[in-house]
Each structure stands twice: as structure tokens, then as C-alpha cells.
Amino acid sequence: MTLPAPEETSDEVLVARAQAGDYGAFEDLVRRHQRRAYAVAFGIVKNPAEAEEVVQETFLSAFEHLEAFRGESKFSTWIYRVASNHALMKLRKKKPEPHGDITDLEPSLSRAQTRSEGTSPFDALSLWARRPDDAADANEVQEALSSALDALADDDRALLLMRSIGEASHDVLAERFQTTVPAVKSRLHRVRLQLRALLDERMRGKPPP
Amino acid sequence: MSDPTRPVDCQQLVSLLGDYVDNQLTAEQRAAVEAHMGQCAPCVAFLRQYRFAPQAVRDHLLKQVPVDLENRLLSFLRDRTKKA
Numbered sequence: 060m061t062l063p064a065p066e067e068t069s070d071e072v073l074v075a076r077a078q079a080g081d082y083g084a085f086e087d088l089v090r091r092h093q094r095r096a097y098a099v100a101f102g103i104v105k106n107p108a109e110a111e112e113v114v115q116e117t118f119l120s121a122f123e124h125l126e127a128f129r130g131e132s133k134f135s136t137w138i139y140r141v142a143s144n145h146a147l148m149k150l151r152k153k154k155p156e157p158h159g160d161i162t163d164l165e166p167s168l169s170r171a172q173t174r175s176e177g178t179s180p181f182d183a184l185s186l187w188a189r190r191p192d193d194a195a196d197a198n199e200v201q202e203a204l205s206s207a208l209d210a211l212a213d214d215d216r217a218l219l220l221m222r223s224i225g226e227a228s229h230d231v232l233a234e235r236f237q238t239t240v241p242a243v244k245s246r247l248h249r250v251r252l253q254l255r256a257l258l259d260e261r262m263r264g265k266p267p268p
Numbered sequence: 269m270s271d272p273t274r275p276v277d278c279q280q281l282v283s284l285l286g287d288y289v290d291n292q293l294t295a296e297q298r299a300a301v302e303a304h305m306g307q308c309a310p311c312v313a314f315l316r317q318y319r320f321a322p323q324a325v326r327d328h329l330l331k332q333v334p335v336d337l338e339n340r341l342l343s344f345l346r347d348r349t350k351k352a
Contacts, residue, residue, distance in 0.1 A: 082349075086342055094330060097334075101332050111341075114337070122349055165346055191320040195324050200324065202327040204325055205328065208325055208329075220325075244290070267302070
């Protein structure tokens, strides 16, 4: 007989306990969110040591500002946003902001859609392209993912990771990137299209656009 | 898409994918997208790639998390917050 899993204490309850001085509750929040915070940070800074520094700074900052947290957004959203901010700051201390002009994406999308021959722009899709989930663990796919991610502009990577790892809402993303919800939805769509095209290019062994 | 009940073509479908995967389409738009995909295998493949890429990036990055990160992080925080 299998016992039902114990109900997990919500972030809201843990935050309230931590704000009341329960350090164990704060550590539970750290345990719960450290992996995804690291993934967001590593996806942006692309360096393990720096990603770990970002995660340290993120949770230290969270501890120091815990009393000011009012729960207007989810704790997880707050943490991953802080992690992405620290990661972007770390990057910008090292190098100037790359161009990352999202309007550049239309030509690459057009190329991706028109390079195949035949009546449909999608005729030449490989077997991999038809069933990508089945190929996800292949070394070639993992290498292509890493390379494709590197090719995105820093802010676009942060946007994508806040959404796909941090599960940030469009409202949160619009606030973070100081734009409107329709604009952030459009930008997210374009970044996803670019990522798909970059991945496709790499899986086919073709040079990136 | 001015007429949400009108069938969509491949290019229109691509423009709707973001709202489709985020469940932001109206019921009529969703039905039009799914009707198109029911008869267009290349667009189904394109959708799979589009949906797969961000999920695969997330899974790829989560695989990079050091196994001992949690212990190091908790130790760092205890030290910095004087909770050792």
C-alpha cells in the first residue's frame, strides 16, 4: 500500500514563517528554488562559477529583503527575477550589451521557412524535426541547445528563461522589461521562433544565420 | 486574424503559435489552428519544434546544476547570515 505524499507547505506559508524569524523556513525556500535559480543564472552568464555567485547573491538578497516582500507577486517569480537581474548585471560588467535587435529575426525566420524546396516551406524537415522529443537526450541535441542558447541576445535569453524556467507571467515580464503585455508576448514569440530556427540550423549542420 | 472563424494558412498559423502554446487564443482561433494542423503535417512538425525548443533549453540547463550546489549554498548563507 502506498501512502499519499504529504502535502507540500506553500511558498506563502514558508515566506510568512521566514519573515517571523524561522530560518528553517527560509532554508526550505532555498532548497525548493535553488536549482531553477541556478539554471536561470547559468543560462544567462554561461559560466558555472559565476552562476553560483549569482545564486548566492540572489538568496542573500532575498534574506536581507524578506521583510519587505509583500507577496504582490509569487516568491518564485521574485527569486527568478532577482537571479536574472544579478546575472545580467554580472554580464554587463564584463562586456558591452550586444546588439540583440529583435527586428533582425524576421529575415532568419523567412530563410528558415523558404530554404526548402517544394510546395510547402516545411517539406525538408528531418525525422528529428518531426519528433524532437524523441531526440532530446541525444548529445547532438544537447550541444545544439547550448550553442543555440548562446546565440540569443542576453536580454532575449533572460526573457526566455524567466518564462520557461521561472514561469513568469506576461504581466511580470512586461514590468521587468519595461514594456506592454502585447509587446512582451510578441517578443517572446519572436525569441521562440529564433531559438527554433537556431536549433534547426544546428541540427542540420548548417551555419547559423 | 480579422475573422476568427476563417481558416488559417501556414504563415498565419506561425504568427499564432505563441498565443496557441500560451493558451491565449479564443476558442474560434484555437479551432481554426487545430483544423489547419489536422491537415498539415509540416505545421504539426513546426509546432512540435516551437514547443520543444524552450522546454528542451529548460531541461538542458537544469541538467547543468551541480549536485552539491544546495549544500554549498546553504553553508554560504548560514555563514553570511550568522546562522551557522
